[in-house]
Amino acid sequence: MAVEKIDTLVVGAGQAGVATSEHLGALGIPHLVLERSRIAERWRSERWDSLVANGPAWHDRFPGMEFEDFGPDEFVPKEKVADYFEAYARKINAPIRCGVNVTSVTRQTGKPGFLVETSQGPIEAERVVVATGPFQNPQIPAIAPKDDRLYQIHSTAYRNPAQLPEGAVMVVGAGSSGVQIADELNRAGRKVYLSVGAHGRPPRAYRGRDFVWWLGVLGLWDLETMTPGQEHITIAVSGAYGGRNIDFRALAHAGITLVGVTDRFDGAKVRFRDDLARNIAAGDSNLMDLLDAADAWATRNGIDLPPDPQARHIPPDPDCLTNPLTELDLAAAGVTSIIWATGFAQDFGWLKVDAFDDKGKPRHQRGVSSEPGIYFVGLPWLSRRGSAFIWGVWHDAKHIAGHIATQRSYLHYHAQQQR
Template sequence: MSNSLNIKKINTLVVGAGQAGLAMSEHLSNHSVEHLILEKNRIVESWRSFRWDSLVANGPAWHDRFPTLDFDDHSPNYFAKKDVVVSYFEKFAKKINAPVRSNVNVEEVLRDNSTQKYLVKTSEGNIEADNIVVATGAFQKPIIPPIVPDNIDLTQMHSQFYKNPHQLKEGAILVVGSGSSGSQIAQEIMLSGRKVFLSIGPHNRPPRRYRGKDNVWWFGALGVWQKKTPDPNTQHVTIAVSGYDGGKTIDFRKFANQGMSLVGLTKNYENGKLYFENDLKINLDIGDQSYLAVLKQADEYIEKNNLDFPEEPDARNIIPDPDCVTSPILEIDLNKEKIKTIIWATGYQYDFSWLKVDTFDKEGKPDHYKGVAKANGVYFIGLPWLSMRGSSFIWGVWQDAKYLAEQIFKKNNILSKMIKSK
C-alpha cells in the first residue's frame, strides 16, 4: 500500500474502526468475507479524544455492549467510564482478530463503471474493493450555530472539545443544548462551583429507572428500540439521559434549585447581549410529558403482563417551577454576567464528501434501506434510525452489522455464481 501505483484488491473495505466498524468485522468474519478496516486515527478514537473526561455510558453494562462480549470485572448495572469503554473495544478487536489498519485516511472513493469496482484513494496508497462499508458514524462535523460572532472576547467551543471545568476561563459559562451532552456538562460545571446558564430547547426526558427497571429495559419491553421510523414531530428532539453518578433521572428544575440558571432556546446576539425565546416553560413541559408517558406505558405493561414489580408512587411528582421558569430570563448581558465561555452542545452533521458515489438524496443524506445503499456495493452502518430506533447504540449497531454482513455475503455468492456460469 505504500506504492500508490500498486493497487491492493480487497472484497470489502470498511471505513472506520469505531463500534460500527468492529461490529461489521465480526459478522463479515463469521461469513468468511475477506475484508480490511481502515481507521484514520485509532480504534474508537471518538471515545478517546472527543468525549469529556468524566463521561460514562448512558446505558448500563448489561445493555451497552456487544452480545458476544461482556464487560469484565463490573456489575451488569455499572455505567462504564470512557476509558473502560475504550478497553472493552480494544479487547473486542483482539478477540475477533479484526484486520484494522490504523492511521490510514480514506481520501476518496470512486466507482469504476467499467469494472463495477470501487477505487479507493488513501493516505498510504490505492485500494480496489468490491464493497464499501461506511462506518464513520453520525458524529462527523460539529455544529455551532452562527449566532455569536467570533471576534468578541468570548471563548466558544463545541461540546466535542470540552474536557473538564479546569480548562475553562474564569467566569460564568453558558451551555447551549439540553440533550445528554449539554445537561451532563452543565451539571458537572455547576457542581465544580461555577455559575452556569443552560439554554434548553425541546427535549425528551425519560426516567432513568422506574419500578425496578432501567429505562433501556423499558424501551426494550415497550418496543421503543425496535421502532422503524421516527415520529416526524419528535425526530429532531434531543434526549436528556445520563449514567452519571450511578444513573439519575435528569431534572432541570432540580438543577435550577441547585443554582443553575435556565433559559429558553438561544435566539440571537446583539451588542453584547444574548436573547432567548420565551419557551422555557413550554420546553420543560414537553420533557415532563415524555417522562410521564413512559411511566404510563410501563404501568400498563406491568398490569397487562401481571408482573410483580415494586410500586413507585412518588415518581410522578414534578417539583414546582423555580424562579427562572416563572420569571424567565429573556436576555443576558454577557459582560454583566461575566460569561466568558459558551459551550455549544448542538449536535453534528454528516460529512461524506470523500464518498464520490451517487448514493445520496437531495439533502445530502445517505439513500439506503436498512443500510444497503442505492449504489450497488455501498453500505452504511452506525447511523441513527438506520433500521430502527436502537441503530446508533452499541447493541443496535451489532444487529445492523449482522444484517449487512448477510447482504454482502449473498451479493458475493450471486456474483461468484454469475462468473462461474460464464
C-alpha cells in the first residue's frame, strides 16, 4: 500500500494548529492538520461548564475574524470559543483531518523528512509542526493523599458544583482556574478552602481599559524572557460574571478560607506552609506595580483616562490571613473533595527526534527546533509572554510558516539546479 506523503504535517487542531494552517495556506505550502479528536476539543471537554475566555472578545481572537453575537468587551463562553475556531477553520478551508492520533514521529534514513505513524496509517512529511499546546498531561502532585474517602480530581475534570459529593471542598492552586472554581463553589454554598501560592494579580480593568490593553501598551506582552524566579508564578484573573478583579481578601470575606501552599498530608491532616501572608503581599505588590506603570504611561503620553482610586483599595485582612491555618483535619472540617488546579506537564514521548534538552524541554528558537524540519507552536514563552494566548499563537505561527517557506525556496533552487 502506498504511503501518504505531504510537505508539512501539523499535529493538533486547536488554536495553534488552525493559526498555522492559515499561514501555510496563505503561502501556498501544501499541508495537512491531524487532530486526534475534534477541532479545539480541549475548550469543549476539558474545561468546566461556566468557563469564559479570560480576555475580552476584541483581544482574544485572530485578526481575520471577530466573534459573532458578542460585544468587543464581553467574555466569550468556552463552547463559543470552540465554535469560533471551527468556523475559522472553515473560513480558511483548513485541511484538517479529525479522529487521527499521531503515535510517533521519526526521522527518515537516507532521505529527507520524517515518518509519522498514525492511528490511520503512516505518513511521510518533509516537515512537522507540533501544535499540541501547553495543556497536555494534567498534573496532580505526588503528595496527594491515597484516601478513597476523598473525591479527588484535577481541574480539567471539574464541571460544576453538583458533580461533587456533599461536603466542603479544598482547592489547591490559586491561578485563574483555581480561583474561579473556588469562587463558583463558594457561590453555590459550599465551604471552600483555597490553597494560595505565588501569583500575579493584575486588575481586570484600570482607568477604563482592560488589563490586556495595559499589558499591550506597556510592552509587557512582548517580553521575550521571564523574570528569574517567576517561572512558575500563575496569574489570578477572571472573565467570569462579566469580568472582575480577583481579590483574595474579598474572596475570604465572602466565605472562602485561604490557606498557604499545601505542603504534605499526614494521615487525615493536611499541613500548609507558613507563606500565605507573603504570597498575598507579593500579589498586592504585583498589582500596585502595574497600576504605577499604567499611571506613568498615561502621564508620559498625555492620555486622558478617568482616575480609578478604587483599584488601589485593599480590604481589611480577614481572620484566615491574620491567623492562618497551619494544618487542617479534613474529616473534622467536613472536606470530602479536593480539586487540584496544579497545572500541566508537556508530553512529547511520541516525538522521537533530537529536539529536546536533558530535561525533556524543546530546544528551539522562536519555535524553530534544533532538529531541522521540526517546529513548535503554541507553547508558553515560545517567542514572548503572549505566545500561548490566542492572538500570540497567530503571530508565532506566521513566523514558523515564513521559516518553512524560506527553507522550501532553498530546496526548490536545488531541484532546479539538478535538472
